[in-house]
Amino acid sequence: MSENQQQPMLKVEDLHVYYGAIHAIKGISLEVYENEIVTLIGANGAGKSTTLNTIAGLIKPRTGSITFGGKDITGMQASRIVPMGLSLCPEGRLVFQQMSVRENLEMGGYTRTSQEVAESLDEMFQRFPRLKERSGQIAGTLSGGEQQMLAMARALMCRPKLMMLDEPSMGLAPILVDQIFQIISELHASGVTVLLVEQNAQMALSVAHRAYVLETGLISMTGSAENLLHNDAVQKAYLGS
Amino acid sequence: MVFLSNLVNGISLGSIYAIIALGYTMVYGIAKMLNFAHGDVIMVGAYIAFCALQYWNLHPLVALLLAMVFCTLLGITIEGLAYRPLRRATSLAVLITAIGMSYLLQNLALLIWGATPKNFPGLFSLGAVSLFSGQLKISGNTLLTIAANIVIMIALTTFTAKTKLGKAMRCVSENRGAAELMGINVNRTISATFAIGSALAAIAGVLLCSAYPTLQPTTGSMPGIKAFTAAVFGGIGSIPGAMIGGILLGVIEILGKAYISTELGDAIVFAVLIVVLLVRPTGLLGKAVREKV
Ligand SMILES: Nc1ncnc2c1ncn2[C@@H]1O[C@H](COP(=O)(O)OP(=O)(O)OP(=O)(O)O)[C@@H](O)[C@H]1O
Numbered sequence: 421m422s423e424n425q426q427q428p429m430l431k432v433e434d435l436h437v438y439y440g441a442i443h444a445i446k447g448i449s450l451e452v453y454e455n456e457i458v459t460l461i462g463a464n465g466a467g468k469s470t471t472l473n474t475i476a477g478l479i480k481p482r483t484g485s486i487t488f489g490g491k492d493i494t495g496m497q498a499s500r501i502v503p504m505g506l507s508l509c510p511e512g513r514l515v516f517q518q519m520s521v522r523e524n525l526e527m528g529g530y531t532r533t534s535q536e537v538a539e540s541l542d543e544m545f546q547r548f549p550r551l552k553e554r555s556g557q558i559a560g561t562l563s564g565g566e567q568q569m570l571a572m573a574r575a576l577m578c579r580p581k582l583m584m585l586d587e588p589s590m591g592l593a594p595i596l597v598d599q600i601f602q603i604i605s606e607l608h609a610s611g612v613t614v615l616l617v618e619q620n621a622q623m624a625l626s627v628a629h630r631a632y633v634l635e636t637g638l639i640s641m642t643g644s645a646e647n648l649l650h651n652d653a654v655q656k657a658y659l660g661s
Numbered sequence: 662m663v664f665l666s667n668l669v670n671g672i673s674l675g676s677i678y679a680i681i682a683l684g685y686t687m688v689y690g691i692a693k694m695l696n697f698a699h700g701d702v703i704m705v706g707a708y709i710a711f712c713a714l715q716y717w718n719l720h721p722l723v724a725l726l727l728a729m730v731f732c733t734l735l736g737i738t739i740e741g742l743a744y745r746p747l748r749r750a751t752s753l754a755v756l757i758t759a760i761g762m763s764y765l766l767q768n769l770a771l772l773i774w775g776a777t778p779k780n781f782p783g784l785f786s787l788g789a790v791s792l793f794s795g796q797l798k799i800s801g802n803t804l805l806t807i808a809a810n811i812v813i814m815i816a817l818t819t820f821t822a823k824t825k826l827g828k829a830m831r832c833v834s835e836n837r838g839a840a841e842l843m844g845i846n847v848n849r850t851i852s853a854t855f856a857i858g859s860a861l862a863a864i865a866g867v868l869l870c871s872a873y874p875t876l877q878p879t880t881g882s883m884p885g886i887k888a889f890t891a892a893v894f895g896g897i898g899s900i901p902g903a904m905i906g907g908i909l910l911g912v913i914e915i916l917g918k919a920y921i922s923t924e925l926g927d928a929i930v931f932a933v934l935i936v937v938l939l940v941r942p943t944g945l946l947g948k949a950v951r952e953k954v
């Protein structure tokens with residue numbers, strides 16, 4: 421692909437992350453280029469969430485570097501990374517249960533002006549009509565699928581250049597999973613670059629351009645999504661065939 | 662009439678507890694820690710107001726403002742120096758630090774102002790209000806305390822519901838990580854919470870010493886513990902809970918002292934707390950902690 425000649429939008433180099441004495445990420449490197457959908461797959465506990473949380477600035481890495489849009493963001497606080505256009509829709513959604521749908525969305529635009537927030541709010545209500553219907557409802561009372569939509573819309577409220585999604589399909593019925601992946605494709609079409617973590621490797625590989633396979637804190641395989649989808653080892657380990 | 666008079670006094674004392682309890686409850690809700698030094702910030706606020714009135718002859722309103730500004734800075738400093746480095750430490754370590762901070766403030770006050778109690782001058786000389794052809798007299802101070810509590814409650818409720826910082830506080834309170842992902846600066850939000858709680862503590866200190874004019878380095882401890890009790894009573898983390906808990910506590914204390922036993926007044930207060938917690942472990946308005954999905 422010609423993309424490899426440009427500067428990557430996100431570049432992670434030799435990242436090491438610890439939880440106390442636990443060495444969770446043992447030197448991973450990855451790149452995401454503009455306009456790509458890249459997926460990170462791996463078994464439970466492989467370190468997928470840790471990787472995304474570290475990129476987002478929630479966890480500080482021990483060593484290694486993270487560059488976003490040409491700027492070094494290693495160890496920077498999340499609150500400074502978000503306005504640069506890097507957003508994470510976290511595992512388990514983490515919507516603000518006691519706030520209304522509208523308030524949740526407004527919080528997603530926390531770093532932007534109220535004018536910009538109003539514009540994005542309209543956009544989100546168009547993209548997610550369900551959220552518009554329920555804008556006054558307390559988020560904790562939404563269904564799981566609605567909460568996932570809300571979490572995604574909230575993460576989009578800061579107009580990210582790169583959106584990271586951590587297991588957006590977790591615990592959802594198949595029809596909703598399809599809908600989530602449909603939205604991810606639409607997002608990509610509208611110019612958002614996507615870094616996607618998924619348990620559902622089949623779906624993730626079919627929507628992504630490139631993929632990394634993470635195994636206990638190390639990247640064991642990488643390549644085009646197409647190739648990995650047909651790779652024997654991947655099929656055995658993650659596609660259940 | 663005596664009962665009514667006791668009731669009004671109870672509400673007034675309870676209003677002071679409520680204002681202190683707000684500081685406990687906000688800090689607990691947002692920073693997830695018990696700031697046991699909060700009661701001593703009240704004492705510091707009262708000393709600052711005392712100096713402003715007695716030594717510097719400032720206008721009472723200026724004295725109050727000065728106490729609030731000083732306590733705000735004190736609260737921010739305590740949080741930044743003592744608690745922020747422990748943000749990822751165990752809650753026990755934080756609790757012990759807070760207790761240490763409480764003793765530090767008391768001993769500093771002892772060093773600066775000495776052990777001899779000061780006689781706190783009346784802040785505002787407001788006339789008493791007579792009701793029922795003079796059978797019920799309510800002092801101006803009592804009314805002022807109740808009014809202050811109502812104003813603070815309305816202001817704080819509006820603040821958390823409507824303002825950007827208030828909403829950020831609610832986010833941090835619910836989920837710190839998710840709040841960070843919104844671009845909220847969690848440290849600054851926690852700092853602001855300490856600032857607000859400490860400014861309220863200064864107001865409480867001045868109101869307390871206007872009602873009970875003996876000021877000494879330990880003045881803040883007992884009201885601090887009772888206000889903490891009030892916060893737990895109302896449901897810790899809940900702003901209206903602090904208000905209701907505080908007032909109920911004040912009323913129970915005064916009525917208990919008047920009708921049951923002067924000596925046992927405080928014991929009755931804590932007995933009621935224990936009963937409430939047995940029936941409702943989360944306090945009157947507290948929410949059960951929800952499991953994360
Ligand atoms: N807060 C924490 N404290 C200690 N260890 C942790 C913590 N969070 C994660 N770990 C450990 O780090 C490793 C990687 O966890 P991580 O959550 O990143 O995995 P994951 O790939 O996202 O898994 P899953 O698919 O189950 O979400 C695991 O061994 C986990 O036990």
Ligand SMILES: [Mg+2]
Nearest residue numbers: 468469470511
């Ligand atoms: Mg995970």
